[in-house]
Amino acid sequence: MMVATGHFDVLRRSFARVRDDQRLQGVIIAFSFGALLEALAGFGTPVAITSVMLMLSAVCREQALDQLRHCDVFQPNRDEALALTGQRTVEAALRELLRHVPLVAITCGADGVVAADRASGEVVSVPALPVEAIDTTGAGDVFAAAFVLGTLSGWTPAERVRFATLRASLSVRQFGGSLAAPGWHDIATWWREADEELRQDYAFVVGLLPSHRLVPVRRASATLAAVSERG
Numbered sequence: 001m002m003v004a005t006g007h008f009d010v011l012r013r014s015f016a017r018v019r020d021d022q023r024l025q026g027v028i029i030a031f032s033f034g035a036l037l038e039a040l041a042g043f044g045t046p047v048a049i050t051s052v053m054l055m056l057s058a059v060c061r062e063q064a065l066d067q068l069r070h071c072d073v074f075q076p077n078r079d080e081a082l083a084l085t086g087q088r089t090v091e092a093a094l095r096e097l098l099r100h101v102p103l104v105a106i107t108c109g110a111d112g113v114v115a116a117d118r119a120s121g122e123v124v125s126v127p128a129l130p131v132e133a134i135d136t137t138g139a140g141d142v143f144a145a146a147f148v149l150g151t152l153s154g155w156t157p158a159e160r161v162r163f164a165t166l167r168a169s170l171s172v173r174q175f176g177g178s179l180a181a182p183g184w185h186d187i188a189t190w191w192r193e194a195d196e197e198l199r200q201d202y203a204f205v206v207g208l209l210p211s212h213r214l215v216p217v218r219r220a221s222a223t224l225a226a227v228s229e230r231g
Helices: 007-018 022-041 061-070 080-083 090-098 139-152 157-171 184-191 196-201 201-207 224-229
Strands: 102-109 112-115 121-127
Touching: 061 090, 080 090, 090 102, 090 112, 090 157, 102 139, 102 157, 112 139, 112 157, 121 157, 139 157, 157 184, 157 201, 184 201, 196 201
Parallel strands: none
Antiparallel strands: 102 112, 112 121
């Protein structure tokens, strides 16, 4: 969008006038991003960051961590969490991030999710669900959306992480990013087919399912190859 509107060229020229040093440019971006968070937090807006938005170096790592104090939730993936904190393990990164933000959830792909709530001291580790992954595009976004829903609904940290893990795991069974996000029909179908152990872990899901008739989500199918084959 920035390229299409021409704003990217303006930004690039502005940085060129400052200094051709990416470390210094990273610090400027960090402070600018921090100013945005302060403005949002000042108006009482709940703020969550779902990914590290900086190319971090040792020069700007502390500045970036400091900006997390304006956030209610931080949800990086494993690589982002390790890069931001400079730690070597997810557990150490989680402890470090929890010093700066009240609620942290680190997604670890096929290894699941680890999260912690500073207020209660609760630490949650949830394995990914056993599904046949076709396309992981957008799985992190699906997780974030479900986690935000659970946060706004006042669910416990464990319920938020499990529900977000469920939706993200189901999304990789389909092609197409946001189009693969599961609807209530998908979740209800998964629940009926789940084994007893998973039903116990996800028992709270039953109370979330709508009482009205659920219909399958209509999804787009890949048609470009079929069209090209017809000449």
